[in-house]
Amino acid sequence: MTTFDTLIVNIGQMLTMDHQGTGPVRGEQLRKLPIIENAAIGIKDGRIAFIGTHDEAHELAAIAKIDAKGKLVTPGLVDPHTHLVFGGSRENELALKQQGIPYLEILERGGGILSTVQATREASEEQLLEKARLHLDRILSYGITTVEAKSGYGLDHETELKQLRVVKKLNETHPIDLVSTFLGAHAIPEEYKGRATEFLIFMEQLLAQIKEEELAEFVDVFCETGVFSVEQSRAFLTTAKENGFDVKIHADEIDPLGGTELAVELEAISGDHLVGTSDEGIQRLAESNTMAVLLPGTSFYLGKEKNARAREMIDAGVAVALSTDFNPGSSPTENLQLIMSLAALKLKMTPEEIWYAVTVNAAYAIKRESVAGKIKLNRPADVVIWDAPNYSYIPYHYGVNHVNTVLKQGKVVFKRGSQG
Ligand code: IZC
Ligand code: ZN
Numbered sequence: 001m002t003t004f005d006t007l008i009v010n011i012g013q014m015l016t017m018d019h020q021g022t023g024p025v026r027g028e029q030l031r032k033l034p035i036i037e038n039a040a041i042g043i044k045d046g047r048i049a050f051i052g053t054h055d056e057a058h059e060l061a062a063i064a065k066i067d068a069k070g071k072l073v074t075p076g077l078v079d080p081h082t083h084l085v086f087g088g089s090r091e092n093e094l095a096l097k098q099q100g101i102p103y104l105e106i107l108e109r110g111g112g113i114l115s116t117v118q119a120t121r122e123a124s125e126e127q128l129l130e131k132a133r134l135h136l137d138r139i140l141s142y143g144i145t146t147v148e149a150k151s152g153y154g155l156d157h158e159t160e161l162k163q164l165r166v167v168k169k170l171n172e173t174h175p176i177d178l179v180s181t182f183l184g185a186h187a188i189p190e191e192y193k194g195r196a197t198e199f200l201i202f203m204e205q206l207l208a209q210i211k212e213e214e215l216a217e218f219v220d221v222f223c224e225t226g227v228f229s230v231e232q233s234r235a236f237l238t239t240a241k242e243n244g245f246d247v248k249i250h251a252d253e254i255d256p257l258g259g260t261e262l263a264v265e266l267e268a269i270s271g272d273h274l275v276g277t278s279d280e281g282i283q284r285l286a287e288s289n290t291m292a293v294l295l296p297g298t299s300f301y302l303g304k305e306k307n308a309r310a311r312e313m314i315d316a317g318v319a320v321a322l323s324t325d326f327n328p329g330s331s332p333t334e335n336l337q338l339i340m341s342l343a344a345l346k347l348k349m350t351p352e353e354i355w356y357a358v359t360v361n362a363a364y365a366i367k368r369e370s371v372a373g374k375i376k377l378n379r380p381a382d383v384v385i386w387d388a389p390n391y392s393y394i395p396y397h398y399g400v401n402h403v404n405t406v407l408k409q410g411k412v413v414f415k416r417g418s419q420g
Contacts (some may be wrong), residue, residue: 002049004042005239005410007062008383012070013390014039014288016051016375024291024319024364025174027358033352039073043381051377066412068385071404072393074355076145076337076382077376078362079273081293083131083183083327084149084170085163088119090328103302103330104226104254107194113187114151118327120163125357129166135326136174138334140413143403145382146363146372148179148323150220152186155199156208160184164215175408179366181248182210185221185228186238196228208242217367218269220248225261230258237266246367252276253298264288270321270365274298274308282309286317290411291365295325296342296359302330308345321361324353341398351392381410 014036019025035406040057042050050060096106106112120128132149139147149167154160164180169176184203192199210216219240223233237247247268251259255278263271264284271285272293285292294308295380314320322343325331336358343349343357371380385405388394394402406414 001061002042002044004044004049004060006043006061006064006066006407007040007057007060008066008068008073008385009040009057010070010245011039011041011054011068013037013072014041014375015072015074015355015391016328017075017355018361018374018376024289025055026314026319027317030314030350030353030356040072041375042385043407043410046381046411048375048377048379048381051375055382058262062376066385066405070389072386072388072390074386074391075359075373075385076384076406077143077358078146078366078368078372079139079144079297079323079326079336080148080270080321080362080365081323081325082147083148083152083325084135084147085128085151085166086116086153086328087123087131088113088116088121088328093329097303104224107187108226110190112116112329114190116153117155117189118120121156121159121390124166125162125166128381129169132166132170134173135334136170136176139326140176140406141403142335142401143384143386143406144176144336144412145197145406145408146179148181148366149216150181150183151216153185155184155187155189157235159316160203161209161254162204164210168215173369175411175413177368177372179368180216181218181219181220182206182216182245183220183222185233187222187227196232200228200232204236204239207240207245207364211245217246218248219245222250223257224253224261225255225257228416233259234262234266237268241266248272252281259365260285263290269367272323273298274313275304275306277309282318284318291321291361292318292349293321293323293365294343295323295331295339296346297333297339298325299347300342301332307346310343310349314349314353319361319364320353320357321365322357323362335401337394337402338399340395351395354395355391368404381407383407387416
């Protein structure tokens with residue numbers, strides 16, 4: 001008989017997220033979560049080796065046993081959109097915001113993203129690594145075990161590569177699995193002011209090396225007023241695809257330019273933000289395989305009344321994921337649980353839709369659907385034990401961290417202190 005490395009027993013409610021059907025979860029499928037009450041799981045060699053009831057687990061042998069004490073257990077969360085690696089911080093922008101100066105105007109004046117670019121250029125690779133590691137530790141403490149990380153604060157060859165190398169090193173050394181995205185088209189640096197097309201050609205020169213050194217899987221662009229137009233974004237991402245990359249787009253975040261339609265046209269893996277998406281854009285998304293990654297923390301933090309039209313999207317059949325958008329400007333938080341609350345309160349998403357959006361669908365948004373987002377036999381044992389009685393409790397009790405224990409590939413990598 002198998003001796004498991006770890007058995008987690010006495011699970012009150014377990015969301016396996018192992019839904020029927022294939023592909024991203026959308027439409028009717030979102031109404032119901034795959035739940036096992038009074039559950040147990042067994043872990044062997046870092047993988048899920050048994051899923052059953054607490055009673056069945058009585059018979060089983062294990063080196064270590066964890067008593068979940070009737071709590072909620074879920075797969076590790078997936079955060080599919082972060083700007084993890086950056087120098088400095090932007091607390092000075094809070095006062096500007098309070099004076100009513102819009103985000104894009106701060107950028108136009110050389111602040112915003114460009115101030116982070118300066119700090120990131122000045123930081124050594126080692127400094128960036130240590131800073132990003134602290135953020136990543138906090139991300140893990142919130143129950144997130146797979147994270148996408150973008151570059152985009154270099155905007156020159158050397159610093160973009162420096163950021164991407166930091167992500168690669170963190171992926172090798174930190175328990176969290178990282179998925180890397182090249183966002184060289186994040187803003188136009190001072191030295192290219194007024195020369196966006198030339199700048200994009202300059203960034204395209206990096207694509208072959210990034211591919212060769214496996215420094216990123218995705219290429220992304222900030223398609224926005226005063227940054228990159230739809231035409232410029234199309235040209236840049238088309239070149240990225242020709243170089244063998246999958247693509248993503250920061251689309252219709254602040255102004256509705258038509259980035260959503262471009263994401264569908266280019267068969268982007270995800271279109272992100274989508275606050276200004278048109279009716280036509282929603283329809284096209286619904287008929288596509290492009291994941292809508294919604295970032296309600298950003299609308300909240302930018303003080304916007306308008307949010308992504310999640311209800312209309314979901315009701316039209318769009319597949320939706322959620323993310324923190326963790327970054328030093330428009331969403332300085334690692335707390336995906338807070339985003340789950342904002343999704344409930346601002347996007348009117350149901351608890352069931354929210355859980356799919358931070359597990360299975362978030363994994364699809366970064367092409368990790370076969371390894372992340374589900375508790376399923378033979379998959380990596382990325383598991384969270386929550387100080388919560390049921391799944392609806394997490395979006396409800398907002399602003400705090402409900403994580404009790406995080407296991408990554410079967411190992412306990414975070415445990416709440418005795419205060420829990
Ligand atoms: O640093 O402001 N929107 N990029 C596009 C961001 C927000 C990150 C930032
Ligand atoms: Zn972003």
